[in-house]
Amino acid sequence: MxxxxxxxxxxxxxxxxxxxxxxxxxxxxxxxxxxxxxxxxxxxxxxxxxxxxxxxxxxxxxxxxxxxxxxxxxxxxxxxxxxxxxxxxxxxxxxxxxxxxxxxxxxxxxxxxxxxxxxxxxxxxxxxxxxxxxxxxxxxxxxxxxxxxxxxxxxxxxxxxxxxxxxxxxxxxxxxxxxxxxxxxxxxxxxxxxxxxxxxxxxxxxxxxxxxxxxxxxxxxxxxxxxxxxxxxxxxxxxxxxxxxxxxxxxxxxxxxxxxxxxxxxxxxxxxxxxxxxxxxxxxxxxxxxDSGFFNRFNFQTTIRMAIKTEFMLGLLQKSLECNGTADFRGNQVMVGEIVAMRHLFWSIVTAMAHDPEPSLGGSVVPRLEYAAAARIYTNFAWDRIRQIYERLLGGAPIINVSNYRDLLNPEVQPILERYLRGTGMPAKERSKLYKLVWDAMYSEFAGRHGLYELNYAGNHEQKYLDALSWAERRGLMDQFEALVDECLAQYDLDGWKDLAWSWSPDGSA
Known part of the structure; x- marks a missing residue:
């Protein structure tokens, strides 16, 4: 080794x-x-x-x-x-x-x-x-x-x-x-x-x-x-x-x-x-x-990673909107706020995983399985939504860029680039640098692989939901959910409420 x-x-x-x-x-x-x-x-x-x-x-x-x-x-x-x-x-x-x-x-x-x-x-x-x-x-x-x-x-x-x-x-x-x-x-x-x-x-x-x-x-x-x-x-x-x-x-x-x-x-x-x-x-x-606790623990790690990656994508999107001069548009703020909520959700799940664990092998504790199952689903599908928001808010802006860094070193075209490729309050080189990062994160071949990774690293799209359901059944959670409905159903029948706390009459009067 x-x-x-x-x-x-x-x-x-x-x-x-x-x-x-x-x-x-x-x-x-x-x-x-x-x-x-x-x-x-x-x-x-x-x-x-x-x-x-x-x-x-x-x-x-x-x-x-x-x-x-x-x-x-x-x-x-x-x-x-x-x-x-x-x-x-x-x-x-x-x-x-x-x-x-x-x-x-x-x-x-x-x-x-x-x-x-x-x-x-x-x-x-x-x-x-x-x-x-x-x-x-x-x-x-x-x-x-x-x-x-x-x-x-x-x-x-x-x-x-x-x-x-x-x-x-x-x-x-x-x-x-x-x-x-x-x-x-x-x-x-x-x-x-x-x-x-x-x-x-x-x-x-x-x-x-x-x-x-x-x-x-x-x-x-x-x-x-x-x-x-x-x-x-x-x-x-x-x-x-x-x-x-x-x-x-x-x-x-x-x-x-x-x-x-x-x-x-x-x-x-x-x-x-x-x-x-x-x-x-x-x-x-x-x-x-x-049994090993691996599932519970790997989702702890991946949820933390995705929370940080989401923070990065938030900062990148906000800087790109500021570069375009559209950061204050109401519709754009709405979608940025949606990603902010994703970020908060991921860190909230991490907090629940840490503060409310379950027992595991040898007296150890691991993040609760239910929280891990939820994190697996929502972190895996978040990336598609983040990319969708980028495409809607930035439109064709990421495409407009120099072919590579050498264009910015050419003194003959520098005045042209500085005039037409600048951002809002941002020189052409910095605007190009920012949108090269956007492209690498969202649209490059590297980015395409990340899209596949985020969706599939924790299992196929159906297995994630099937596992969540299967584990809820094994742990008696589905029985609890049905029991809650049974409790509601048991409180009334054709003759009205069975509990005197409520009143009812056939003609609708109190």
């Missing part, structure tokens, strides 16, 4: 993080194997954006907000250890927010995302018996170094009309078992930012797990880790928006915050027993996703 001169038993520094990525991982990009993701122009700036997070763990002005000491005496990021009280969750909230503000909410799979699961391993390792030691050891390693984990829990969109057992040529499954571990083959998606991580978590999400059946799909009922230097793990990366970004002026977000997604293939990859959490156990493969 890491090729450092000395074993590290504390949070990595930025430089140590970058060094740890030079481990021979197999990343395919544009027909070639990437020799070093920390220097390759498709990945290097994103890697340095992550390295800045690690440096913040050691900086005097930020480390107290970010770090805590867990019950084992490990100094770690506050979201990398289980929470045991609302105060712990509030501390984690502030640590997540500090990291997220460093990328303005534009990097969704930063290290604390998968810490939503990895921390739960420390709360009750025995839940994963007979692989309790796997949970225990991975928690220690992850917490002590603040490891960056990626995850793949979605089956490829192939043969989904057939039972999983009939798609073994594609889906991750056990090929054979050995004394030292298991050999697995198959593919998973979407391995976001995986080229820059320390290990892959392979599991099943709620939608995939629902299709598994005991006695038929046991060889697919797996949860395990794959270290990035595994020679039989292949990452097939999509196009790099960072690579296409010619300058920060033209692509201020894509040039440094592109979390390159990958299609992950395991080609008879050997997984030692010490990296296995669930093996041939359909019931546990179905339950762990909810």
């Amino acid at each position: 890491e090729r450092l001169a000395k074993p590290v038993t504390r949070p990595l520094t930025g430089e140590e993080y970058l060094e740890s990525l030079r481990d021979g991982r197999r990343v395919l990009f544009q027909g070639e194997w990437v020799k070093d993701v920390t220097t390759h122009p498709a990945f290097r700036n994103a890697a340095r954006s992550i390295a800045r997070l690690y440096d913040a763990l050691h900086a005097a002005e930020t480390r107290d907000t970010l770090l805590t000491t867990d019950r084992l005496g490990i100094s770690t990021h506050k979201f990398f250890t289980p929470a045991y009280s609302p105060a712990d969750l509030l501390g984690a909230r502030d640590a997540i927010a500090l990291w997220q503000r460093m990328s303005f909410g534009w990097m969704g799979r930063t290290p604390e995302y998968k810490a939503a699961f990895m921390a739960t391993l420390g709360a009750d390792p025995d839940y994963y018996a007979p692989f309790a030691d796997t949970a225990r050891n991975w928690y220690r390693e992850c917490a002590s170094k603040v490891l960056f984990m990626n995850h793949v829990i979605v089956d490829p969109p192939v043969d989904r009309n057939r039972p999983p057992s009939e798609a073994r040529d594609v889906y991750v499954h056990v090929v054979r078992e050995t004394d030292g571990g298991i050999v697995v083959s198959g593919a998973k998606q979407v391995a976001t930012a995986s080229a820059l991580t320390h290990a892959t978590f392979v599991g099943v999400n709620s939608g995939s797990a629902a299709r598994l059946q005991e006695g038929r799909d046991d060889d697919l009922a797996l949860v395990f880790f794959v270290r990035m230097d595994n020679p039989r793990q292949i990452l097939i990366s999509r196009a790099s928006y960072e690579l296409k970004a010619e300058s920060p002026f033209d692509s201020p977000l894509a040039s440094r915050f592109d979390e390159n997604d990958a299609f992950l293939v395991l080609d008879e990859a050997f997984i030692p027993w010490e990296d296995v959490l669930v093996y041939r156990d359909v019931p546990k493969a179905k339950r762990f996703y909810a």
Whole structure:
């Protein structure tokens, strides 16, 4: 995993993080194997954006907000250890927010995302018996170094009309078992930012797990880790928006915050027993996703991130309207106010998640499932509405810009640009810079990928609602809702009110 001169038993520094990525991982990009993701122009700036997070763990002005000491005496990021009280969750909230503000909410799979699961391993390792030691050891390693984990829990969109057992040529499954571990083959998606991580978590999400059946799909009922230097793990990366970004002026977000997604293939990859959490156990493969508290916790992280990203988009929209001279138009203020309300809603859910948690494994607490389910739905669908508002209020203004930064350096056309491309009280260069940022956030290829990410990272559009309903049924909430209606129905009949507190007569008189 890491090729450092000395074993590290504390949070990595930025430089140590970058060094740890030079481990021979197999990343395919544009027909070639990437020799070093920390220097390759498709990945290097994103890697340095992550390295800045690690440096913040050691900086005097930020480390107290970010770090805590867990019950084992490990100094770690506050979201990398289980929470045991609302105060712990509030501390984690502030640590997540500090990291997220460093990328303005534009990097969704930063290290604390998968810490939503990895921390739960420390709360009750025995839940994963007979692989309790796997949970225990991975928690220690992850917490002590603040490891960056990626995850793949979605089956490829192939043969989904057939039972999983009939798609073994594609889906991750056990090929054979050995004394030292298991050999697995198959593919998973979407391995976001995986080229820059320390290990892959392979599991099943709620939608995939629902299709598994005991006695038929046991060889697919797996949860395990794959270290990035595994020679039989292949990452097939999509196009790099960072690579296409010619300058920060033209692509201020894509040039440094592109979390390159990958299609992950395991080609008879050997997984030692010490990296296995669930093996041939359909019931546990179905339950762990909810039982672990991962769902509750990852929505805590994503809601904080989305609140910060919404704040960024609010500031960007307001500055753009001021540039156009339309910030005081009543209709524009109405829609800006709508996004303000979204921002308040997200932070309110975060507050409820922290102050009103529910018990979880090993005496820990996690954000309440009902709040997590609601956050999952409303944060995922918010982005479409934000983009819609941008399109209505800014119209064609984002299109009107120079081709790239070199146009602004041409002395012959500078007077023309200054006259016709200026903003309201804003010189042409600053107006161009502002709207280049709008374009990168809303309309570039990088922005298009973010639209897909925000809508789908937490599951398909139907599963989000189905899960909310299913969990409400399992917890008896739907019975409570119906009981409330039954109480109302029981208070009257054809003869009138049954409670003397109200009066009624057939002719309508009191």
